[in-house]
Amino acid sequence: MRYSATHKQETREKLLDSSRAIAKKEGFDSTGVDTFMTSIGLTGGAFYSHFGSKGELFAAMIERELDLSTEMLAGDENAPQDHVAKRLRSYLSTYHASHPEEGCVLPTLGPEIARSSPQVKARVERSLKRLQGAWSERLGNDDAAWALIAQCVGALVVARVVESERTRQEILASSRRFLEKTQQDVQK
Amino acid sequence: MRYSATHKQETREKLLDSSRAIAKKEGFDSTGVDTFMTSIGLTGGAFYSHFGSKGELFAAMIERELDLSTEMLAGDENAPQDHVAKRLRSYLSTYHASHPEEGCVLPTLGPEIARSSPQVKARVERSLKRLQGAWSERLGNDDAAWALIAQCVGALVVARVVESERTRQEILASSRRFLEKTQQDVQK
DNA sequence: GTCTATAGCATGATAGAC
DNA sequence: GTCTATCATGCTATAGAC
Numbered sequence: 001m002r003y004s005a006t007h008k009q010e011t012r013e014k015l016l017d018s019s020r021a022i023a024k025k026e027g028f029d030s031t032g033v034d035t036f037m038t039s040i041g042l043t044g045g046a047f048y049s050h051f052g053s054k055g056e057l058f059a060a061m062i063e064r065e066l067d068l069s070t071e072m073l074a075g076d077e078n079a080p081q082d083h084v085a086k087r088l089r090s091y092l093s094t095y096h097a098s099h100p101e102e103g104c105v106l107p108t109l110g111p112e113i114a115r116s117s118p119q120v121k122a123r124v125e126r127s128l129k130r131l132q133g134a135w136s137e138r139l140g141n142d143d144a145a146w147a148l149i150a151q152c153v154g155a156l157v158v159a160r161v162v163e164s165e166r167t168r169q170e171i172l173a174s175s176r177r178f179l180e181k182t183q184q185d186v187q188k
Numbered sequence: 189m190r191y192s193a194t195h196k197q198e199t200r201e202k203l204l205d206s207s208r209a210i211a212k213k214e215g216f217d218s219t220g221v222d223t224f225m226t227s228i229g230l231t232g233g234a235f236y237s238h239f240g241s242k243g244e245l246f247a248a249m250i251e252r253e254l255d256l257s258t259e260m261l262a263g264d265e266n267a268p269q270d271h272v273a274k275r276l277r278s279y280l281s282t283y284h285a286s287h288p289e290e291g292c293v294l295p296t297l298g299p300e301i302a303r304s305s306p307q308v309k310a311r312v313e314r315s316l317k318r319l320q321g322a323w324s325e326r327l328g329n330d331d332a333a334w335a336l337i338a339q340c341v342g343a344l345v346v347a348r349v350v351e352s353e354r355t356r357q358e359i360l361a362s363s364r365r366f367l368e369k370t371q372q373d374v375q376k
Numbered sequence: 377g378t379c380t381a382t383a384g385c386a387t388g389a390t391a392g393a394c
Numbered sequence: 395g396t397c398t399a400t401c402a403t404g405c406t407a408t409a410g411a412c
Contacts, residue, residue, distance in 0.1 A: 033389085111296050114349050153341075157302075
């Protein structure tokens with residue numbers, strides 16, 4: 001063959017990484033296959049050597065997304081000194097709100113996931129339950145774990161729909177302070 | 189003219205109402221103008237007698253949405269016995285999660301609003317600040333008001349991305365219990 | 377105001393050359 | 395594996411008949 005043995009896999013990796021970023025910034029449905037391919041220096045026709053359809057890319061993209069971001073939020077179980085609070089602060093940062101392409105999938109593609117296939121949603125559910133389980137253990141409170149996840153996702157959605165940078169920061173700061181305060185009651 | 193004096197206004201109203209519901213369920217960008225028009229029994233060409241562009245419909249749709257849902261959440265100031273808690277419970281209901289077309293715009297169109305024009309986002313910000321102000325007064329806590337809004341929006345986004353009905357209800361119930369518990373500390 | 381017809385462009389996906 | 399060319403369809407928006 002005219003290409004190295006690992007070439008296809010490398011292209012697929014690049015495509016996945018680039019597509020994730022673009023979709024989180026511009027939306028997945030509203031972005032054409034050609035845009036995804038052009039972003040890694042290829043033309044649209046080559047897409048179908050890697051995925052059978054645009055929908056397959058979405059599924060693979062979400063899977064990669066969950067592997068990276070949800071596992072990151074769950075925390076390393078071998079690092080007990082690692083606190084949920086620290087992760088919350090970085091999630092609720094101005095940087096995260098201003099850079100959707102690098103951030104969590106849920107505040108950007110949540111509604112598109114909600115409209116997607118049962119398989120994709122089941123995969124998302126599995127990751128969310130693992131995260132909830134990890135936080136629940138650390139917090140000693142099942143409800144709080146789900147509530148913190150919701151709080152994080154919601155704060156980013158709300159922060160991004162407002163126009164002024166000032167209000168955006170106010171929303172994030174309020175959410176951070178609220179969680180710090182309530183966590184003292186909830187956390188052991 | 190061949191149509192009654194109020195005909196155009198009535199058609200515009202129907203178009204707005206139908207479009208709001210469809211967009212919240214299927215997404216706005218991914219829905220064609222023709223679909224919006226067909227839903228009220230007209231053809232696509234007639235759309236431009238009512239709006240100059242698809243973007244104008246989006247702006248008008250969001251405005252209507254805010255007038256209805258955000259003002260509803262803010263509560264009637266002449267009804268002091270009306271508690272924030274009651275509104276939270278109905279927002280965090282299974283019914284709301286299962287019927288995006290009738291529910292709040294933010295969990296469904298939040299990301300699309302985030303990508304829209306500064307004018308639209310400024311309009312959304314104005315309504316959110318009014319809601320935050322109203323809840324803040326009742327709760328006697330500025331941070332809690334923003335946090336509750338985020339909690340509500342996030343809980344719906346998260347509830348809708350999971351596949352099983354059971355997990356969906358667990359998320360909503362956790363969020364409701366968490367808020368009930370923390371509200372006792374926050375509310376006077 | 378609404379219709380049909382159409383321009384003009386973008387899309388998802390396929391076929392065949394290299 | 396990637397390219398160009400293309401099909402078939404979808405889209406936003408406009409033009410002109412009624």
